[in-house]
Amino acid sequence: MKWTSTTILLLLCTALSYAQTTAGFENFDLEPGEALNGSDGSGSFQSGNLFLPNSYNPDFNSWAGWAISASTDVTTPGFMNDLSAITGGGYNSTAYAVSFASPQSVIVLQGVAAGGAVEGFYVTNGTYPYLSMLEGDGFAKKFGGESGDDPDFFLLTIKKYLGGELSTDSVNFYLADYRFEDNSQDYIVEEWTYVDLSTLGNADSLQFTMSSTDNGMFGMNTPAYFCMDDLTTTDMPVSTKRAELPAADLNVFPNPASATWHAQWASDREAEARLMNISGQVLQTFRLMPGTNAIDALTLPEGIYVLQVRTADGFLTKKLFKTNF
Amino acid sequence: MRQLLILFLSVSYAVPLLAQPDTAVLLPAAEITTSPLRANFTGSQEQRWDSTDINRYTGYYLTDLLEREGGIFIKNYGGGSIATTSIRGGSAGHTAVTWNGLPLQSPMLGQLDFSLLPLAFVDGVNLQRGGGSAAWGSGAIGGTVGLRNTPLSYRGMEAGAQTMLGSFGFQDHQARARYRGEQWAFNTRLFRRSADNDFSYRLDSGEERQQTHADFRQQGIMQEVYWQPRPDRQLAAFAWWQTSDRNIPPLTTQTRSEALQLDTFLRTALHYQQLSKRGVFNARLGWFREAIDYQDDAILLRALSHFHTLMAEVEQQWALSADLELQAGLFYNRATATADGYRGEQPEQQRAAAFASLRKEWNALRVQLSLRQERVDENWVPIVPALGANGPITSNLSWQAKISRNYRIPTLNDLYWLPGGNPDLLPEIGWSAEGGLNWQKEAWSYTVTGFHRRIDDWILWGITEGQNFWSANNLTEVWSRGLEQRLSYSLTTGKWQWEGDIGYDYIRSTNEIAIQQPRIAEGEQLAYTPEHLAFGRITVSKDALQFTYQHRLTSAVQTLNDTELPGYHLGFAQLQYQLNWQKFTLQAFGRADNLWNASYRIVDRRPMPGRSFQLGINLFFKHKH
Numbered sequence: 001m002k003w004t005s006t007t008i009l010l011l012l013c014t015a016l017s018y019a020q021t022t023a024g025f026e027n028f029d030l031e032p033g034e035a036l037n038g039s040d041g042s043g044s045f046q047s048g049n050l051f052l053p054n055s056y057n058p059d060f061n062s063w064a065g066w067a068i069s070a071s072t073d074v075t076t077p078g079f080m081n082d083l084s085a086i087t088g089g090g091y092n093s094t095a096y097a098v099s100f101a102s103p104q105s106v107i108v109l110q111g112v113a114a115g116g117a118v119e120g121f122y123v124t125n126g127t128y129p130y131l132s133m134l135e136g137d138g139f140a141k142k143f144g145g146e147s148g149d150d151p152d153f154f155l156l157t158i159k160k161y162l163g164g165e166l167s168t169d170s171v172n173f174y175l176a177d178y179r180f181e182d183n184s185q186d187y188i189v190e191e192w193t194y195v196d197l198s199t200l201g202n203a204d205s206l207q208f209t210m211s212s213t214d215n216g217m218f219g220m221n222t223p224a225y226f227c228m229d230d231l232t233t234t235d236m237p238v239s240t241k242r243a244e245l246p247a248a249d250l251n252v253f254p255n256p257a258s259a260t261w262h263a264q265w266a267s268d269r270e271a272e273a274r275l276m277n278i279s280g281q282v283l284q285t286f287r288l289m290p291g292t293n294a295i296d297a298l299t300l301p302e303g304i305y306v307l308q309v310r311t312a313d314g315f316l317t318k319k320l321f322k323t324n325f
Numbered sequence: 326m327r328q329l330l331i332l333f334l335s336v337s338y339a340v341p342l343l344a345q346p347d348t349a350v351l352l353p354a355a356e357i358t359t360s361p362l363r364a365n366f367t368g369s370q371e372q373r374w375d376s377t378d379i380n381r382y383t384g385y386y387l388t389d390l391l392e393r394e395g396g397i398f399i400k401n402y403g404g405g406s407i408a409t410t411s412i413r414g415g416s417a418g419h420t421a422v423t424w425n426g427l428p429l430q431s432p433m434l435g436q437l438d439f440s441l442l443p444l445a446f447v448d449g450v451n452l453q454r455g456g457g458s459a460a461w462g463s464g465a466i467g468g469t470v471g472l473r474n475t476p477l478s479y480r481g482m483e484a485g486a487q488t489m490l491g492s493f494g495f496q497d498h499q500a501r502a503r504y505r506g507e508q509w510a511f512n513t514r515l516f517r518r519s520a521d522n523d524f525s526y527r528l529d530s531g532e533e534r535q536q537t538h539a540d541f542r543q544q545g546i547m548q549e550v551y552w553q554p555r556p557d558r559q560l561a562a563f564a565w566w567q568t569s570d571r572n573i574p575p576l577t578t579q580t581r582s583e584a585l586q587l588d589t590f591l592r593t594a595l596h597y598q599q600l601s602k603r604g605v606f607n608a609r610l611g612w613f614r615e616a617i618d619y620q621d622d623a624i625l626l627r628a629l630s631h632f633h634t635l636m637a638e639v640e641q642q643w644a645l646s647a648d649l650e651l652q653a654g655l656f657y658n659r660a661t662a663t664a665d666g667y668r669g670e671q672p673e674q675q676r677a678a679a680f681a682s683l684r685k686e687w688n689a690l691r692v693q694l695s696l697r698q699e700r701v702d703e704n705w706v707p708i709v710p711a712l713g714a715n716g717p718i719t720s721n722l723s724w725q726a727k728i729s730r731n732y733r734i735p736t737l738n739d740l741y742w743l744p745g746g747n748p749d750l751l752p753e754i755g756w757s758a759e760g761g762l763n764w765q766k767e768a769w770s771y772t773v774t775g776f777h778r779r780i781d782d783w784i785l786w787g788i789t790e791g792q793n794f795w796s797a798n799n800l801t802e803v804w805s806r807g808l809e810q811r812l813s814y815s816l817t818t819g820k821w822q823w824e825g826d827i828g829y830d831y832i833r834s835t836n837e838i839a840i841q842q843p844r845i846a847e848g849e850q851l852a853y854t855p856e857h858l859a860f861g862r863i864t865v866s867k868d869a870l871q872f873t874y875q876h877r878l879t880s881a882v883q884t885l886n887d888t889e890l891p892g893y894h895l896g897f898a899q900l901q902y903q904l905n906w907q908k909f910t911l912q913a914f915g916r917a918d919n920l921w922n923a924s925y926r927i928v929d930r931r932p933m934p935g936r937s938f939q940l941g942i943n944l945f946f947k948h949k950h
Contacts, residue, residue: 060743062744062794076625078623078624080625080626135579135580136580137579140578141576141579142579146578147529147532149530214886215887216884216886217845218842218843219843
């Protein structure tokens with residue numbers, strides 16, 4: 001018995017002793033007031049060991065997925081101010097990430113963090129949803145409703161993908177909660193608040209969805225934004241974890257493609273490949289053979305996709321672009 | 326020949342005047358702004374209001390007339406705010422509105438804001454329920470509302486002014502002058518209306534609140550010139566300018582609002598009409614420019630949009646024989662629009678259509694067949710026919726029936742708005758059938774009409790497979806059916822005159838295809854489409870006094886917010902006194918809207934005013950040569 005406890009303790013110590021990496025989004029060197037919404041066509045952001053997909057539509061001047069911001073505007077309501085956190089800055093820092101999670105958003109763990117545990121992150125409301133819930137707008141209701149008594153809430157739900165499967169377990173965090181009998185206890189989160197994700201266990205990617213009590217025929221009326229800072233991942237030791245393979249092993253052309261991507265796999269061994277959409281949903285799983293492999297793009301909607309390749313030695317991710325032209 | 330003329334006009338409103346073509350008759354002109362075969366389709370239900378009826382609603386808007394006397398559901402966002410119609414379970418874009426024969430719906434939105442139509446600017450209104458696309462083209466699915474302007478019916482002049490004051494800072498001032506001489510006739514109308522709209526309303530919790538930021542101002546002028554170089558022909562020119570400046574009040578779930586909307590339009594039209602022994606010829610030309618400026622300083626939003634549209638139409642109606650009439654015409658429309666949503670593009674839509682109609686009578690049986698073919702830009706809209714018939718059963722009872730195909734073309738916003746506009750949209754199209762009985766005996770009359778309509782390729786904004794933004798698509802099919810009943814009675818006893826009518830409409834209008842986004846279940850009643858509408862009205866007159874009471878019931882509706890709005894009933898009373906002195910007439914009236922102070926909403930989160938009062942004076946002068 002004693003031996004077992006010691007072993008468990010030792011194992012725990014080993015686990016705890018893994019190094020951690022915190023993505024604080026400061027690597028974009030944003031000055032206060034600046035923000036990146038993907039309008040440069042980058043298609044994604046990377047910070048720490050995180051890959052944050054962004055989908056920007058230049059025709060509509062709109063973005064989805066993730067943006068990186070150092071915006072300080074905590075007073076302007078409305079969708080024109082969708083890149084600001086209600087805190088006016090990051091968690092003890094300048095920059096932070098903003099997510100538009102409609103219908104969901106995803107963060108892919110890469111490098112030494114891939115397949116490892118996620119410790120947690122800091123979260124707060126965006127200025128747009130915060131003021132919308134506090135005062136109401138032309139689309140969404142003021143929380144509490146007309147009387148102030150409506151048991152409203154705004155909920156962020158986090159799940160993980162591991163091995164292509166979405167977990168049934170989730171971590172729920174209330175960005176606003178008006179369900180208290182005593183209305184004075186009702187709150188809308190306005191500080192950076194820590195969310196512990198350790199219960200999710202090891203993950204390849206995280207999926208974020210939002211829900212609220214203000215819904216209609218056209219979906220959720222509450223603006224589906226939240227802000228994130230300091231997401232801490234675990235650096236998996238190479239022995240227990242697949243290492244990142246050299247990028248040169250995989251060459252995809254044409255990219256963007258409209259009908260077919262040709263994936264050239266410069267290895268003599270087969271690999272397991274998965275094509276995911278920007279939401280982290282696995283669309284196809286297939287064997288990647290040495291040489292050239294055709295991946296069908298014709299039936300896919302326009303946008304950004306992630307091709308993940310795994311071998312016994314490690315893994316590799318590649319962004320694929322589908323265009324209709 | 327004279328017989329022929331009378332026959333072909335037997336269904337028109339101009340009979341009394343044209344019945345004596347040999348005398349120096351005044352052309353009824355705008356009285357028949359469109360050929361009767363088009364305006365009055367055999368087999369359909371039509372309601373008409375002339376200037377006397379409209380006068381009872383002086384200072385009101387077209388919505389009030391349609392709602393109170395037509396029994397039409399008006400989706401009103403609150404005093405002075407946007408108002409749209411739903412006829413026979415159709416959408417706002419399924420009501421065609423014509424002004425002296427030209428369509429008024431915005432090419433950008435496919436609908437019309439009825440809160441911008443003061444009754445003082447029209448001399449006649451008709452409401453045709455059911456599909457009318459074979460005659461009027463796009464949008465005439467649920468029904469068609471026709472607005473008419475007419476010159477004075479006699480040589481002389483009429484001038485008048487009116488002032489109305491009411492609750493919540495309401496003010497309405499109108500002036501009009503009408504003149505008709507040997508060859509020329511002129512009408513000038515002006516109006517100005519404003520309200521603070523700071524009414525109190527009650528929440529479910531019992532809390533009283535006061536509406537804020539809901540004030541509005543509207544003003545407009547209409548000028549009409551009629552020239553009749555010969556008794557059988559007339560050229561008319563119309564110009565209608567109007568502005569509206571309204572603050573948009575906060576929702577009940579919103580602390581405050583800074584939004585406002587400015588609407589400005591100029592509508593001009595030329596209308597040439599010529600009567601011949603065998604028929605009537607109409608040519609119309611219209612040019613409209615309309616702008617909407619929506620601003621919300623709180624969210625740093627300013628959305629400016631405007632369109633201009635050019636319309637040309639010619640039509641001829643012939644009386645081929647005593648029992649056979651033919652009508653044919655061509656329509657052309659070019660619309661261009663500018664809006665932020667078009668991202669610098671200025672979309673243009675060109676429409677051309679040909680239409681024809683044939684009416685034949687066999688004894689008392691009358692049958693009419695119409696066809697319309699329209700081309701929109703490079704696409705043909707499927708040909709739409711309409712076949713209607715009516716006839717007597719007994720001396721008191723008659724029947725009517727109609728089957729028609731109807732459509733609505735996609736709006737410029739549906740086609741070109743970014744994101745989400747879809748240039749590949751098809752028109753909404755479908756068949757409808759209706760049938761009814763009319764019974765009349767002495768002072769009683771009763772009508773009952775049943776209808777059935779299916780519209781395919783119904784356009785909705787939704788998220789489709791593989792998309793991550795909202796876009797316009799031909800998503801669903803809507804099945805509308807119902808029953809409409811009207812009963813009226815009138816009685817004169819000595820100096821007392823009684824008029825009463827009641828109406829009840831049952832309307833099921835259901836979505837027939839389940840959709841994920843927007844979330845709509847199969848068989849679900851459309852949002853903001855009440856199943857039951859009922860009204861009752863009584864008017865009592867004695868000498869110079871007239872009293873009217875109306876009561877309306879509207880059943881519960883589903884909103885867009887996963888909630889149901891309860892049904893409500895509203896009372897309206899009016900007392901009017903009229904004094905005639907030489908050539909002057911003075912009308913004084915008092916009104917109470919929402920007499921029983923019902924707390925109700927037509928649109929979710931938009932409160933409606935409680936009981937309100939209005940007092941008005943209308944003074945006019947008539948001089949006949």
